Amino acid sequence: MPSPIVDTGPERALTSKTHPPQPHAGHHHPRTDILAGDPSKRKLVLVGNPNVGKSVFFNYLSGLYVDVSNFPGTTVEVAKASYLEYDLYDTPGIYGVSSFNDEETVARDIILNADLIVNIVDGVHLERDLFLTQQLIDMGKPVGVAVNMLDEARHQKLDIDLAALERELGVPVIGTVATQREGLDAIHDLIRSVREGRQNPSLHAELHRLLSVVGSQGEALLVLEGDPVIAARHGLKTVVSSSRDELYIDRRNRVNTIVAQVVSHAQTGRRLSSLFGRATVSPIWGLPILAVILFLLYQFVGVLVAQDLVGFTESTVGNRIVEVAIKGAVARNAATEITVERVGAHDEIIAERNFSFPDGRFANPALWKEAQDFASGHTANWTFKYSNPWIVVFFGEFGAITMTLTYLLFLLMPLVIGFYLALSVLEDSGYLPRLATIVDRTLRVIGLNGRAIIPLILGFGCVTMATITTRLLGTNREKTIATTILQLAIPCSAQLGVIAALLATAGPAATAIYAAVIFSFLVAVGTSMSRLIPGETSALLLDLPPMRFPRVGNVVQKTAYKTYFFMKEASPWFFVGALAVSILQVTGALVAVQDLLQPLVVSWLKLPKEAATAFVMGLVRRDFGAAGLYSMDLSPYQTVAALVTITLFVPCIASVVVMLKERGLKEGMIIWTGSFVLALVVGGLVAQLLI
Amino acid sequence: MPMLLSTVRKGSRVRIAGLPLGDMRSQLIRLGLMEGTVVECLERLPGGTLVLLHSRQEVAVSTELAASITVSSL
Ligand SMILES: Nc1nc2c(ncn2[C@@H]2O[C@H](COP(=O)(O)OP(=O)(O)OP(=O)(O)O)[C@@H](O)[C@H]2O)c(=O)[nH]1
Ligand SMILES: [Mg+2]
Numbered sequence: 111m112p113s114p115i116v117d118t119g120p121e122r123a124l125t126s127k128t129h130p131p132q133p134h135a136g137h138h139h140p141r142t143d144i145l146a147g148d149p150s151k152r153k154l155v156l157v158g159n160p161n162v163g164k165s166v167f168f169n170y171l172s173g174l175y176v177d178v179s180n181f182p183g184t185t186v187e188v189a190k191a192s193y194l195e196y197d198l199y200d201t202p203g204i205y206g207v208s209s210f211n212d213e214e215t216v217a218r219d220i221i222l223n224a225d226l227i228v229n230i231v232d233g234v235h236l237e238r239d240l241f242l243t244q245q246l247i248d249m250g251k252p253v254g255v256a257v258n259m260l261d262e263a264r265h266q267k268l269d270i271d272l273a274a275l276e277r278e279l280g281v282p283v284i285g286t287v288a289t290q291r292e293g294l295d296a297i298h299d300l301i302r303s304v305r306e307g308r309q310n311p312s313l314h315a316e317l318h319r320l321l322s323v324v325g326s327q328g329e330a331l332l333v334l335e336g337d338p339v340i341a342a343r344h345g346l347k348t349v350v351s352s353s354r355d356e357l358y359i360d361r362r363n364r365v366n367t368i369v370a371q372v373v374s375h376a377q378t379g380r381r382l383s384s385l386f387g388r389a390t391v392s393p394i395w396g397l398p399i400l401a402v403i404l405f406l407l408y409q410f411v412g413v414l415v416a417q418d419l420v421g422f423t424e425s426t427v428g429n430r431i432v433e434v435a436i437k438g439a440v441a442r443n444a445a446t447e448i449t450v451e452r453v454g455a456h457d458e459i460i461a462e463r464n465f466s467f468p469d470g471r472f473a474n475p476a477l478w479k480e481a482q483d484f485a486s487g488h489t490a491n492w493t494f495k496y497s498n499p500w501i502v503v504f505f506g507e508f509g510a511i512t513m514t515l516t517y518l519l520f521l522l523m524p525l526v527i528g529f530y531l532a533l534s535v536l537e538d539s540g541y542l543p544r545l546a547t548i549v550d551r552t553l554r555v556i557g558l559n560g561r562a563i564i565p566l567i568l569g570f571g572c573v574t575m576a577t578i579t580t581r582l583l584g585t586n587r588e589k590t591i592a593t594t595i596l597q598l599a600i601p602c603s604a605q606l607g608v609i610a611a612l613l614a615t616a617g618p619a620a621t622a623i624y625a626a627v628i629f630s631f632l633v634a635v636g637t638s639m640s641r642l643i644p645g646e647t648s649a650l651l652l653d654l655p656p657m658r659f660p661r662v663g664n665v666v667q668k669t670a671y672k673t674y675f676f677m678k679e680a681s682p683w684f685f686v687g688a689l690a691v692s693i694l695q696v697t698g699a700l701v702a703v704q705d706l707l708q709p710l711v712v713s714w715l716k717l718p719k720e721a722a723t724a725f726v727m728g729l730v731r732r733d734f735g736a737a738g739l740y741s742m743d744l745s746p747y748q749t750v751a752a753l754v755t756i757t758l759f760v761p762c763i764a765s766v767v768v769m770l771k772e773r774g775l776k777e778g779m780i781i782w783t784g785s786f787v788l789a790l791v792v793g794g795l796v797a798q799l800l801i
Numbered sequence: 802m803p804m805l806l807s808t809v810r811k812g813s814r815v816r817i818a819g820l821p822l823g824d825m826r827s828q829l830i831r832l833g834l835m836e837g838t839v840v841e842c843l844e845r846l847p848g849g850t851l852v853l854l855h856s857r858q859e860v861a862v863s864t865e866l867a868a869s870i871t872v873s874s875l
Contacts, residue, residue, distance in 0.1 A: 206831045210824055237833050237856045266857065358830040366833070391844050391852050391861070547861035551848025559863060560850070649866035650850065651828070654859035 154196035154301065155220055157246065158230035159239045160184075160203025161655050163258045166288040167230055168200035171297070175671050176200055178664055179537035180655050181564060183582035186213060188220055196301075199224075206242050206358075207249065207332065209339045212581045218337075222328045226252045226304045228297070233263035233270055233285070236373055238653075240365040243279065247307035248361070250327030253281045254304040256297065261287045262656065268375055275372045280308035289661060310360065387657040390544040400548065403541070407532055415528030416610035420521060424740075428520030430490065433512050437494040440505045443470035447495040450481055452488040460488075499696045503689065506696075508723075510689035517737045518677065518684055525607025526676050530669040533571045533603075537668075538660035542567065543652055550650045556636025557643070559584070559650040562592045569600035572676065574765040576600070577772055584648030591639045593773055597765060598785050599632040601757050604676065604733035608740055609753055616746035624750045627796055628757055631788075679764050680731065687730045691723060714794040715755060716801040717748055724756065731762040747800040755793025760785045802874060806840075807849060807867035814841045814875055821869035829870075832860075839875065 156164045160182030169175050172191030177184050182203055189200040199220055202213035209215050221227065227246055231239035236257070246253050255275070263270060276283040282303045286293035313331070320330035324344045332340040336354040341347065389395040441448065448465040463484055471478040485492070496502050504511045536542060542564050550560030562583055569576035573596050580592045601609055613621040640647075694700040700723060704711070707722040715721070720742060728735020735756045744752060760766055760782055770778035803818050817838045820826045829835060834855060844852040849864030 205828070208827075210828060235856070235858050238858060241831050241833070354827055355830060358827055359835065362830055362833060362835060387859070388843065391846065393844070393846055396846070543861070547850055547852060548846060550850040550861070550863050551846070560861065649825070650861055650863035651825075651832075651866060652861040654852065654861055 151192075151195065151197045152225040153199065153220075153223060154193065155199045155201060155224040155227050156230060157201055157217065157221055157224075157227050157242070158203060159205055159232065159235070159242060160653065162203065162230050162232040162239065163286075163288040164203065164230050165200055167228070167256070167258075167294075167297070168198065170288065170291065170294055172198055175667055177668060179534075179668075180540040180658055180660075181537065181542045182653050182655065183213070183561075183564065183579070184537075186216075186579055186581045188216060194301075196226075204242065205238070207245055207328075208335065209337050211584060215339070218332070218340075221246070221249070221251070222326065222332075222340075224251060226254070226301065228254050228256060228301065228304070230256045230258050230288075233257045233259045234266060234268065236270070237366065237369050240279075240368060241361060244310070244361050244365055245331075247279060247281065248309050248313060249331045250306055250309070252304040252306055253279075254300040255279065255281055255283045256288075256293075256300065257283060257285045258288050260285050260292070261290065266375075268373055271372045271374075275368070278308070278368045278371060281305055310364065312360070313357075384656060387540065387544065387654070390541060390657075391547050391654075396548045400545065403536075407536075411525075411528050411532050411607070412610045412614075416525060416607045417614050419524050419528070420607065420611055423520040423524050424516065428516035430492070432520070433516055434492045436512055436515075437492070437505055437509075438471070440496070440501060441467060441470060441494060442472050444501055445470065445497040448481055449493040449495075450485050451491040451493075452485070453491055454489075502696050503692045506692065508688055508692040508695055510685055510692050513688045513692075514681070514684045517688075517734070518681060521737055521740070522604045522607065522680070522733060523673065523677065526603045527669060527673050529571055529603030529607065530672045531665065533568070534665040534668045535660045536567070538658065538664060540655045540657040543654045544657075546650070546652055547654065554647055555640075556595070556633060557591050557640025557647055558588050558636070559647050561650060561652060562588060565592055565596065566600060569596045569602065570606060571603050571672065573597065573600060573602045573761040574679075574768050575672075577765060577768045580772065585645060587643050587645040588648065590643060590773060590777060591636055593769060594639060594781050594784075595632055595636055597760050597769060597781050598635060598758050598788065599628055601628075602733065602761055604680070605736045605757070605761070608733060608736040609757065612736070612739060612749055612753060616744075616749040620746040620750045623747075623796075623800070624753055627750070627754050627792070631758065631792055635788075680733070680762070683731050683763065684734055687727050687734050691727060694726075710790065714790070714797065715751055716797040717744070717752055718742065721752055724752070728756045728759050732756050732759040733762070735759065745801075748797075750800065751793050751797035754796050755789050758785060758789035758792060803871045804873070805868050806851070806862075806870040806872045807864050809842045809851075809872060811842055811845045814839055815872035816875055817870060818873045819871040821866075825866070825869070834860075834870075840872075 156167055158164045161180065165176050165178045165185055168189060168191070169178065171193045174191050176189045185200055185202045191198045201217045201220055204214050204217045207214070207218050207221055209218060229243050229246055231243060243253070243255060257270060257272060257275070272283050272285050282300055282305070284293055284296045284300050288294065316334055317327060317330050320333055321327060323346070324330050324333055329340050333344065333346055335357055390399050446467045448467065450463055450465070451459045452461045454460050465477055465481045467474055467477065496506060503509070546560035546563045549563050553560055553562055564582065565576045565579040568579050576596050577593055580589045583589050583592055613624060691700065694703060703726060704719045704722040708719050711717050711722045711725070712719050721739065724735045724738030724742070727738045736753070739752050739756065766778070766782055769781065806815070809815050817834060817836055817840065820829050820835065834840070838855065841854040842851055843854050843859065849867070851862045851864070851867050853860045853862055
């Protein structure tokens with residue numbers, strides 16, 4: 111099981127299907143629960159609207175790192191940590207406690223179960239945020255409020271009277287700028303002084319009546335507000351939703367009154383960042399700005415990292431220095447045939463010599479010196495052929511150790527770091543929700559609304575994590591479509607890096623064809639799914655956070671964490687995959703596999719039969735498969751056909767596990783097998799047409 | 802004069818007169834978008850997606866949703 115976003119610290123298993131046990135006896139449903147934790151520990155839950163800084167608080171209090179990004183819906187799973195004598199929980203952002211979507215269901219259950227709540231609100235948007243605050247208070251929960259983003263409130267010349275707010279709500283209030291740690295030392299006292307606030311008095315009688323039936327005031331309120339899930343838990347029928355609207359309007363009006371009393375506003379000019387933010391969604395500037403961003407991304411990831419940097423780390427550091435050092439060390443006492451090629455600027459062979467060490471190179475230091483002299487001063491490719499099959503398995507052509515090392519450390523890691531850096535900057539800038547706005551109309555063609563661009567873009571980082579992020583989509587239909595597109599047509603960072611490097615060699619025409627094929631495939635899959643799956647696309651209703659300069663610390667930390675998890679997740683698979691391929695090779699089974707797949711690989715895909723190895727590797731991880739193509743000699747069109755095929759494979763075992771968990775066994779299996787069939791069909795068609 | 806939110810022009814300020822029914826209605830009320838609320842249309846994108854400004858918050862709204870909300874001019 112991958113732990114795709116956070117480290118072993120926070121436990122993450124709460125889904126809408128697992129409910130925490132109820133605090134009151136008498137109404138038990140059997141429930142599996144990780145959130146119960148230590149029953150002697152009190153549950154301290156961070157609750158707030160999306161994108162208000164909850165996760166910054168969580169990281170500060172717990173010393174861990176969960177993702178912090180500038181778009182609503184960053185946190186989609188509950189994270190747990192220990193803080194003082196409490197179990198501390200970070201929750202997905204919500205606008206209110208109810209069951210309108212997945213985030214809300216997840217948050218609702220943990221809020222019902224909370225012993226105390228720290229409610230984080232955005233000082234600039236108190237009107238919006240205090241609705242949830244008042245609802246928590248109406249639920250009878252002990253609450254403390256942290257008014258965050260005070261820096262931005264000051265910028266907008268908002269004057270917030272925290273003492274008045276405290277009086278009105280009846281719960282303690284502090285002011286903070288979480289990103290600068292301003293005011294955070296007061297949180298300790300806040301937690302000590304949480305209390306039940308001033309409830310809406312008109313609710314009292316009704317709540318009291320229900321309380322005897324459902325056992326907790328929180329649940330009583332939700333039943334009163336017509337929450338069907340909670341009502342069903344207690345065998346009650348839901349109240350008609352018009353009573354919910356009445357309660358909501360009542361609460362909304364109360365909040366507006368409070369805000370009128372505590373916030374005063376001096377009108378000011380617009381900030382530069384807000385002007386830029388406006389431009390990104392304007393009909394005139396929106397597309398040019400998007401084009402510039404894509405161009406910069408391509409220059410950074412596609413050229414600087416995938417070509418220049420990886421060219422250096424993979425072939426120079428990886429192949430020519432590290433691998434030669436390791437293989438050379440292994441050759442000390444082992445029978446080895448060494449070939450040294452001097453190559454020119456375009457990898458063409460200028461001169462070649464063979465050196466034979468039947469008793470290992472220690473037995474013939476003079477010849478070893480000769481080999482080194484032959485190589486020195488030139489760019490040289492070394493090939494080591496060992497006679498001992500075990501050595502071949504670990505250090506030979508597909509050596510489990512050498513190949514894993516080069517692929518992971520010198521090919522994929524730089525690519526992954528480059529991608530995550532770029533993505534983090536994008537995530538933290540606040541651009542993604544604006545991109546969602548400008549593509550809203552277009553995405554409707556494939557049955558999604560603009561919001562879906564967020565998981566799709568995150569998929570270019572890691573499909574596994576992005577599959578979890580599909581939870582922020584409104585309906586099951588949209589989640590299914592987005593998950594399918596992610597699993598089939600979105601190459602993740604590791605793979606895209608290898609693809610970019612291969613396409614750079616194959617040339618612009620090949621690149622254009624590859625991109626066109628994958629894009630048309632994506633559109634075709636999305637469109638047909640949208641036609642086939644009944645239901646409608648949900649409407650876009652999305653808060654646009656202010657554009658901000660990404661904080662360097664957060665970008666670096668996020669990149670480091672994600673890279674670490676990529677390496678942790680991928681390394682064992684790479685090692686096992688390389689070991690398997692290597693054993694197949696040594697035992698001669700690889701040739702048998704290649705012969706077996708010959709009709710498919712050679713006749714249908716028109717590739718050299720050795721490409722079968724890459725596809726076998728691609729079954730485990732498609733980045734691994736793509737990396738396998740890296741060392742092959744393919745014509746530009748063969749490269750396109752091979753890359754199209756491997757791109758449409760399911761990304762990796764981890765993503766399949768997450769997909770099965772998110773989408774269920776049946777749907778997951780359909781997507782999984784479908785991906786291989788479609789990959790071979792589309793890749794083959796491309797090959798038949800081009801080659 | 803009631804009209805649909807989806808038809809308002811960029812730069813104009815309008816007052817919300819009617820919301821759609823169902824869950825969406827509750828969600829809009831929660832956000833403070835209810836009968837009587839004044840919103841400004843900041844942008845209209847090709848295809849009809851709107852960017853609204855409502856108490857310092859920019860909100861993107863798809864054209865279908867906007868077409869289910871009636872507004873009156875100020
Ligand atoms: N200027 C400013 N930015 C802040 C402050 N606190 C948090 N942020 C930024 O606000 C954004 C959202 O922070 P998160 O911690 O991810 O918010 P969240 O509440 O966990 O969001 P969701 O998980 O999406 O619900 C990030 O870009 C933070 O850097 C603050 O006090 N001032
Ligand atoms: Mg968060």
